Amino acid sequence: MLSPGLEKLLATDRPTPYLALDPQVVRERYRALTAAFGDARVLYAVKACPEPAVLRALVSCGAGFDVASQAEIDLCLAAGADPALLQHGNPVRGPGAAARAAAAGVTRFVTDSAEDVDALAAEVPGARVQVRLSVDDTGSATPFHGKFGALPGEAVALLRRVAASGLRAAGVTFHAGSQQSRPGTYAAAVAVALRVAGAGGLRRPELDLGGGWPVAYRAAVPPPADYAAAVRAAVAGAVAAGDVDGATLLLEPGRALAAPAGVLRARVLRVSRRPGIDHRRWVYLDVGRYQGLAETEGEAIGYPVRVPGRDGPCGPVVLAGPTCDGDDVVYRRTPVALPLDLAAGDVVDLLTAGAYTSSYASVAFNGFGPLRVVLPQEGASGGLPG
Ligand SMILES: Cc1ncc(COP(=O)(O)O)c(C=O)c1O
Known part of the structure; x- marks a missing residue:
């Protein structure tokens, strides 16, 4: 069933093609996701739909943003976002990009290579840095095929390199592949991520679960509560195993909020x-x-x-x-x-x-x-x- 806002937009005859977009639905999806995950912080992945009205709706909900470029940073700031709630999640940064982001107030970055850690240390000393892990993304409709993320051993070394470089090692992130239909894939990734975080010296890391949260296109998908339960169980398992003492959860939904x-x-x-x-x-x-x-x-x-x-x-x-x-x-x-x-x-x-x-x-x-x-x-x- 379509929202009243979409029904109204589609009732008017207009030239095609066009995307009818109802930011009210984004707000509702945000509330459903945050209700399932309790106190997890949401960083909306701007790339999914950077429409200013969508960004303003999410600012009004208190969301933060996963940004991949200076243009996305500028869009978020123009929509009224607090730069402290922006995370530069694209580890492919050209020279000067991190410094420009920091000049705009961004203090959080994601990395996945020694080369990028060194660049961050030079351009944004003191910044908070998450290390991105490459995880099994079985169940994703659009997997990353290894483009991003470090394998566990390398990720531990990167966390140590971050801490030794005058940056703040904040935690670990991964992306389980977009339109991820299996809660178990997140659970497996969480177990590895928290083992990596603990081995890297973080007892209470940020655990950024990335995006991937699916929507029902032609087939039903598990509800957010199933994903939240799988993640919670995996975090509890990591604590019971002594890998970490706890974790602060973040989510980076794109598709799940905008589609x-x-x-x-x-x-x-x-x-x-x-x-x-x-x-x-x-x-x-x-x-x-x-x-x-x-x-x-x-x-x-x-x-x-x-x-x-x-x-x-x-x-x-x-x-x-x-x-x-x-x-x-x-x-x-x-x-x-x-x-x-x-x-x-x-x-x-x-x-x-x-x-x-x-x-x-x-x-x-x-x-x-x-x-x-x-x-x-x-x-x-x-x-x-x-
Ligand atoms: C770093 C990062 N976070 C979040 C997302 C959003 O993913 P999704 O739309 O599957 O939720 C993406 C998408 O590519 C991404 O690259």
């Missing part, structure tokens, strides 16, 4: 039969891989698709985007059934689309502009004028 707040409304450009090539109809939309549907690469994320106001018989389709790129096919394997009388000009909605859509859209590949965002009261922002 349910958005509906991507598109329009059919063409419905084609393709004799000899595919028995299904091909439905070409005015939005595709390059206007916000980047996460359909490899068909990793399967958005629910609906044609509002139509209840006639449906049949299977291939869903494709509008550009001339061969990769601009949204769903070829993922089953999508749309009305048999679907025609050019009809409206199609992709649901649960508030995360990693507007922020991923290209500038104007093939002349198709970035995804316009439409918000309650505040009108439209971003993208080309529609």
